[in-house]
Amino acid sequence: MSAQTTEAPAPPPAGAAPAPPGTRRPARPGLALAVIAGCNAMIQLDDPIVNIALPGLRAELGLSPVATSWIVTAYLLTFGGLLLLGGRAGDILGRRKVFLAGVGLFTAAALLRGAATSGEFLVAVRVAQGAGAALAAPSGLALVLSMFAPGPARKRAIAVCTATGAVSTAGGLLLAGALTSLGSWRWVLYLDVPLGLAILLLGPFVLRETAPNPGRFDLAGALVSALGAGALVYGLGQAAERPWGDPAVVGCLAAAVALFAVFAVIERRAEQPIVLPRLFTDRERLPAYLATLAIPGALIGTYFFLNQFLQGEHGWSALATACALLPLPVTMATTALAAVGLERRFGPKRLMAAGATLLVLGNLWLATLDSSAPYATGVLPALVLLGAGMAACVLPPTLIATSKLRDGEAGAASSVLNCLQSVGGSIGLATLVTVSARGGMQGGFLAGAGFAALALVAASLLRRRSH
Structure with missing residues (x-):
């Protein structure tokens, strides 16, 4: 049913399209x-x-x-x-x-x-x-x-x-x-x-408050999903510190797989599941979910490695290093606001493909860094590429993953998106630390380029029309 509010909604501006129910x-x-x-x-x-x-x-x-x-x-x-x-x-x-x-x-x-x-x-x-x-x-x-x-x-x-x-x-x-x-x-x-x-x-x-939707909590699904997500995040966190074959890592990841299998069974039988199965059977959402999972890995190592590079190799202070990293979030903020017009003109597919390409290039640029590289030509251009790429990659999958929702589904859809971002960050960090242990900072940035390439694959699967 349509969501209720505590007050009557304000009339839309003249010429505005009517809002959908809810x-x-x-x-x-x-x-x-x-x-x-x-x-x-x-x-x-x-x-x-x-x-x-x-x-x-x-x-x-x-x-x-x-x-x-x-x-x-x-x-x-x-x-x-x-x-x-x-x-x-x-x-x-x-x-x-x-x-x-x-x-x-x-x-x-x-x-x-x-x-x-x-x-x-x-x-x-x-x-x-x-x-x-x-x-x-x-x-x-x-x-x-x-x-x-x-x-x-x-x-x-x-x-x-x-x-x-x-x-x-x-x-x-x-x-x-x-x-x-x-x-x-x-x-x-x-x-x-x-x-x-x-x-x-x-x-x-x-x-404004949205009226409570009739329903009850899927307590069994909530408990098993919490345990499964916790086991997965913890296992990936352990993989960032120990070998992938370590019993603590294998045990946690195996437990996570088993718990998620049980969770899938519970959700299929639940009258009101905590995760809506139709969100994962919609072929248009799956590429958006894949992109949401991959994108954090394309940026997860930037602050970690560049902090060490600028303070260790160049001897900069913590405050000077923080200032040096500012172009990344500043570029991301300005590009995010411009992304709305770009998405309307070129569509979500092209916008995200362009963003993922910038993330690949930014990571590859940083993978060439050595101790003699100056900040102005070795670090700054890559930060601008990464900031613009991240901003372009966030809007399209968010729009697609939260489109065509029924009343009472916005919270569930939003939580899936946030959960994928959290797990994606954990996967990226674990992979980054594992690869960099063997290939150093350059290997870590190459891994970041790999995650960005996966986001580019997801972009190729998105539909062209806007949301």
Whole structure:
């Protein structure tokens, strides 16, 4: 049935196409989009600031390398494991309610971690943060889908969220580098808090609630999917540190395969499955899913390797290195906004093919780096290629994967997209570390070019017409 809202929808502008059933435009769409984009920025900002804070907190709290790694792993496991449940929760309970609950949990955990006095407390807080992100991320995208009708308005909204995430990465690099140099690692961990509080204050006034859809939670599917996703992410994380044949890696990946097989059986029999089977039987969505899985691997090693290259080979400071990496997120942000017009003119197939080609070229460029390569000709052009390529690759698969949805399906579709991105990042990182252990930085960038080539294959399978 058509989604209800707490208020009557505002009339569309003169000449605007009528919105399809279930789409409700807020009275202040600009502010509503800013709130959702702010959440996307907050979640993406968290990863670089935590990684920058790790050396300081490890030294002050006296943590072992294993304990330190769990500060990152605990978040990834919870986030990846609960994404499907988070998206479904928004469909059943109301997307604004679940979105704000997720932001509130994430912000509270960010506030508590800055006052941490032990590694165990930090790990527990990171579990809570992962749960909050798993509720907020898919519900945020689902709100965008429910607020903006298919067409130019929705494309612009997705582009704004992409650009905001890129800008937050740039700002996070600079702020975290400056705060680490001038103050304590604790200051860095508080960076998310003001943004989270602003979202919580504005959200209830500018976001319209979607009515709960009649249904119940597929608890068995939720549990098995969480365990399967957690086993997969953890196994891939172990593969980044150990050989692929290590019992811990093989055991986790085998468990993940078995759990996903059980999950498939449960979903086929469930009256209201947590993942809609028809999303995976639609031949138009499958290339978009493949692209979503492959794209993170094309960029996952850039910050990791270039940080080492600029600080180790060139002796640059952390702040100078952060400034040197800015062209990537800045180019991504500006290109994301231009991608809407490019997609309308050339179609999703050509736009994504062009983006994937730029990602291949950028990785191949960086694969030729050596210690004598100057920044201006050895690094900068590749950063621009990678930023433009990523922006061009995000919009088409997102539009296709979230098209032709029925009422009450936006959250489930959004959670699948977020889950694929999370798993794709884990696969990319594990592959990167394995290849670079044998082929060094050059091998890592060649692996990134391989992931970009897979995205190019996915682009060739996309349909030509726009969404």
